[in-house]
Amino acid sequence: MxxxxxxxxxxxxxxxxxxxxxxxxxxxxxxxxxxxxxxxxxxxxxxxxxxxxxxxxxxxxxxxxxxxxxxxxxxxxxxxFRDGRPALQAVTERIPATLTLGFAGLAVALLVGLPAGIAAAVMRNSIVDRSVISFAVVGHSVPTFFFGILLIMLFSMSLRWLPSSGSATWAHLVMPALTIGLWNAATLARFTRASMLDVLSQAYMKTVLANGLPSSWRILRYALPNAAIPIVTMLGLIVGQLLSGAVIVETVFAWPGIGRLTVTAVAGREVAVVQTIVFLSALAMVMANLLVDLIYGWLDPRIGSKTGGMSR
Amino acid sequence: MNPASLLTVTAVSRSFASARGLFGPKARMIKAVDDVTFSIGRKETLALVGESGSGKSTTGRIALGLMKPTSGTVHYENEDLFKLGGAAWRQSRRNMQMIFQDSAGALDPRMPVGAQIEEVLSVYGLAGGKSARHNRVVDALDRVGLGGASIEHRLPRELSGGQRQRIAIARALAMQAKLIVCDEPVSALDVSVQAQIVNLLMEMQQVFGLSYLFISHDLRVVRHISHRVAVMYLGRIVEIASTADIFKNPHHPYTQALLAAVPTTRRHHPSAGPLLGGELQDPASASSGCRFQGRCPFSRDICRWVEPALVEVGQGRQVACHLAVRADTEGGGRA
Amino acid sequence: MSLIELSFEENGRVLRGIAAPTPSATPYGNDLLRIENFSVRLPGRHGPIHAVRGISLSVRVGECLGIVGESGCGKSTLCSAVLSLLPDNAQIEGQIHFNGLDVQRLSSEKLARLRGREIAMIFQDPMGSLNPVRRVGTQIADKLMVHKGLSRTTALAEAVRLLDLVRMPAARGRLNDYPHELSGGMCQRTMIAMALSCQPKLLIADEPTTALDVTIQAQILTLLSDLRRELGMAIILVSHDLGVIAQTSDRIAVMYSGEIVEEAATETVLDRPRHPYTRGLIDASPDINRVADTLVTIPGSVASLSEAPVGCAFEPRCQAAQHKCRKVAPHRTTTSSGAVIACHFPLGMSE
Structure with missing residues (x-):
């Protein structure tokens, strides 16, 4: 690079x-x-x-x-206008809550989505593969507010294990993070699977097989770094989105993040606040994409290398 | 310029900028084709041979008027191809056709092949009415051995590779081409089918008096089909001579090496030269002297400093090599 | 007849100056690889593809067997089968024995060991066969670390030695290069270095020079011949180019439509082909030392690999075909000189 x-x-x-x-x-x-x-x-x-x-x-x-x-x-x-403070201050004080939820959601998405996608591709057409595809389809088509409400009904109302709203303790984080995380995990799993399948069908993967390298090397050292290139693009979008706040999930769980502020600011015609949120969201998106580009250059030696290759 | 020749390419060069953006070092110009001159007579096949990166395909595209040279001229029937306007340009364009390695890429995948040829005919306003056009297409298909069957109604993907090459030839015939630039036309075909297409090209030359510029890396096919051969190396012609001369008595060390490298089913063939070490240099790293000098087994001091010019060393033979010329004059000239 | 042929074979061997393979004890005498009555059916979009049809073939220790055939004759499928690299949904019949091991019955650890240490393979597209995001040296070193238990440092040092062995220019400097920084020829050298890293007994080269320029092709073929002599390994060289096969192989097997139609010593096949397809293939290949007015052609095009016909697969394109050819599939017959042919009416034999 x-x-x-x-x-x-x-x-x-x-x-x-x-x-x-x-x-x-x-x-x-x-x-x-x-x-x-x-x-x-x-x-x-x-x-x-x-x-x-x-x-x-x-x-x-x-x-x-x-x-x-x-x-x-x-x-x-x-x-x-409403509380007479600078708009930037009104927004920035919500950032920690959004970051906490965003990264917790991202962690769930990565921990569930990546392994599921990889496993599905490696064991193509198996039970595992089919379950992952079903999970991805269902996970992606169930709206987050509906899934959130299901969680509340199960864990807060029936089992009474978790608080249904607010942000006071770590327990409050579990359900919103799961809601955001699983929804993104579904997308990520589908994407990872497709990308891995593409890589596994490449000629160089046949070389790895023919050389008798163990499957763990084959998958983790040879296939994944190639498959990661499109996955990172996808992750960039997800991170950008999470950092701008999750409007619906924050509303459902009364999470005091930027998403909820957006709702109240729009309803209250708080032009300056909305403007600040739009700007900071754009900033988050741009930074996430910049990060993606840098990771690209690190993952793929062909990008941004000095020589374009000797061969034609 | 030879008035008897159909196509004359004179001192043609073409440079490309190596891809460099905003903040990189200054874009370097790579000469893909450098001062290339040749001509093709009527009913003649000139082969352009060389390895990847030799500039043979670029030369073919320039000869056909598909690409403008950075400098130099191309004359077709004594007219400067790049100064022709409107009608004359169209006329010469239809007289000069091209056949590619992969004809599927040159055909519309959703249109029956017969209709495609008819469409091109109507674009060029050839063969009058619809039925006349259809007759001409049927006739051309018949000529290339695709007559009778319902081939004209098929889509390109329903045809085999050999059949698609036949379609490309039929299209050129229907256009009444006089010159066909064939860019690796049989390289993608199986040996048994390759022979069919080579024979067809030769037969069509006899029947219709066609001229071919035959671009190929396969010297075995070239020996079979061509009358004269031009050998290219890194954008330059290093040797040009009649096919018999080139194969019997190659002068340029690169030609010798190329011939020696060709795999043959005859074990005891007279080895034309030593096997070549090294690889093609990066064309961007231009140095003084002979381009082949780094790989040449005979290279001398002079080769490192002076680029040899393409000079006449005998009947219709030109070579760009200091040593070949010297050997030739010392030996009193070869036939 | 057989006497003449035998002396000719020996003559050819001497002329080519290739030392006779050093015999070593394998469970089948000199046979390193033995393929018996092997068939492969692959699922295709329009029904199963019968890519390999009852092939029997053996490779001796240290010999080079050339397999020649046109596109879709099943030669690549056969190669993949030897390393058990066929897709899971392939239907396989028959057996492949390597050094006494039944390749299809091996446990996954034994199979990995076979692939890594005993049999190596190189492919048609050298650039695409190397991982684009891993350094060349690392890719060679990985194999050494897995199969020879070397440390990374030792493995990289060994990789330099191997790259030197395959005449890679400036070998040490290439270790940190990525495949896109190498030419096609250098990529194929890297593939060969990787293939040789654990001293395999058999190298399968599937169209190793098809994507390369002719001067580079000559370099790679010479390299393969040299390495075979130096290391005493057997080679299966697969190509569509009779010239490539002729220059490198001791024996030639000609494949058509999933079957071996003729198999004999190189000189025998080239000078006195018995099968009409072999004859056609030789005549249709233009040769640099032979000028003819028109090339002899084989009419029609290569047969499809969907289910095998009742009679001889080559019958529709064969000019010597008779009634029997359409009705009865020809059996493999072995001549007294050890040549194998599958034809009812071999050239120069009938009448």
Whole structure:
């Protein structure tokens, strides 16, 4: 992996962020006059103008854009109207909860999805394979809110093992993490299986067989590193998603993360807060993808290598 | 330029930029074809032989006008191919056809093969009405040994590899081609089928007076089908001569090595030269001197510094080698 | 007749200067590999494919057996079967014995040992046969670590020795290269180095030079011949190219449509082929030392491998076919000189 590869990928990530900022700015302006949306219908025109001037909405659009970009660069995303605090603060205080849930969910997805997918591909057409496929189909088609409610009914209401909502203890984490994790595990298992099957059918895997290497080497050292390349792409998307908060799961389990904040902010027309969430989500997605690119370069020597290969 | 020749390629070069982006070192130019000159007469087969990376396919595409050379000219029937406009361009394009190694790639997979040939005919406004076009297609298919059966209604994938090559030949015949560039036309075929196609090409040449530019890595087929042979190495022609001369008495050390490397069923063939060590250099790492110098068993000092020019060393034979020329003049010239 | 043939064979052997294999005690005398009445059916989209049909074949210690045939004649399937590399859903009949072991009855540990240490295999596409994300040296070292119990450092040092053995230019520097950084010829050398790493008794080379340029092909074929002499291993060389086979093999088996139609010493097959298909194959191959006005062709195209016909599989393309050929499948007959032929009316024998 060359330095050039690193620089190009980082620049590309920055460009994406600039586009996101611009897009958010434009969308908010296109969605209608935010002042009119916030103030009561019968506000006198003079008062509207007053507010407009106070929030800088009277300047030409490019000046507004420059001011907006400058404030974003300073970490100033505006104020939350409801509690009068900076929007960024309102969002950042929710990040730990979302991160905890996100990584717990990711761990479940990886621990269940990867081995299931690998086992299914290696034992193709066996009982194991069929069970994994069924799990993947069912897991993916059952909506998370429904699965969450099933869990609550079973573990909170019938068995009374786990609390149904909140985030006070580790026990609170179990059900939301399972809900998110298993749903993603289903996707991951299906993906891993397909990718492994593709790799196992390659000519170089026949070489490994013909050389009599043990199956553990065959699967873990020869097949998996190749199969991992598309899987990492998939993981990048999942991580990006998890970091932006899981709206439905957080709502069902009353988990105080970014997802729930999104719901209340949208309902309360908290423009600045929504804007901050969109920006941070985009940032999370971009970072996740940058990470994926870097892992690519590490996994696959053909990417970003200096020589394109001697052969044609 | 030889007025009697059908196609004349003069001093043609073609460079490609090696893939380099934004922050890499400056893009280097790789000369895939470097100062190549040859001509093909009517009813003649010129073979272009060489290994992968020799530039033979690129040369074929330039000769056909499918790719513009960086410099040099291609004349077809004494007209500069890259200066022709509209109608004249179309006329010469239909007179020059191409057959590929994999004809499946050149055919529409969802259309019956007969209809495909008819479509091309109508695009070029050939053979008047619909029934005349159909007759011509049936006639061409008959010529290539696919007559009678319902071959024309089949899809490309319903045909065998040999049948698809026959379709490609039939298409060229229907277009009334005069020159066909054959790029490894029999390399993908089984030996028994390969012989059928080679025979068909030779027969069609007799019947219709076709000229072929026959691009191949297989010297055995080349010896069989061609009248003259041009040997390419890293973008340059290193030797060009009549087929009999090339195979009986190869002058260039690379030609000798190529011949020696050909597997043969005859055990006691007169070995034309030593087996070659080493591999093709990276064409991007251009150095001074002869391109073959690194692998050449006879290389001398001069070979390292001066690139040999392609010079006439006898009746219709040109060689680009310091040593071959010297041997030839010292020996008073060979026939 | 047989006397003449015998002296000719010996003559050929002397001419080629290949030392007679050193006989060593195997349970079958000199036979290292013995395939008996072996058939393979593979499931296909349009019903089963009868890829190998009752083949019997043996390979002696240290000899090179060439198997020649056109696409879809079953030669690659036969090779895979020797290493028990066929897919699980393949239906197999008959037996393959290597050094007295029944290959199909081996436990998985014994099979892994057979594949690693006794029989090695190289393939048509050298670049695709190496793992793209693992270094060349590591791939060779892995095999040494597993089968010879070497440490990683020793294994890598041994890998350098092996790459030197296969005349890899700048062998030490290649250890850390990835396959995409090597040329096709170098990849095939790497494959051969890996194949030789545990001193196999048999090397199966399945179209090893088909994807390579002609000068590189000559280098690899020379290398294989040299290594065979140096290491005394047997080789099964599979190719569609009669020239490649002719230059390298002691004996030739000609396959058509899943069967061996003729098998004899190289000179016998080339100079006096008995089977019309062999004759056709030789005549259809253009030769660099022989110019003919038109190549002799075999009419039609290669037969499909769905179920075997009642009579001779080559009958539809055979110019010497008679009524009997359509009705009765020819049996393998062994001539007094040890040549095998499956034809009712062998050339130069009838009348």
């Amino acid at each position: 060359s330095a050039r590869f690193l620089i190009v990928r980082t620049l590309r990530a920055l460009l994406t962020l600039i586009l996101v900022v611009t897009f958010v700015f434009l969308m908010l302006r296109l969605a209608g006059d935010p002042i009119k949306m916030l103030l009561p219908e019968d506000t006198p025109a003079s008062v509207v103008e007053q507010y407009r001037a106070r929030w800088g909405m009277d300047a030409p659009i490019y000046v507004q854009y420059i001011r907006y970009v400058a404030s974003v660069l300073h970490g100033d995303f505006g104020m939350s």
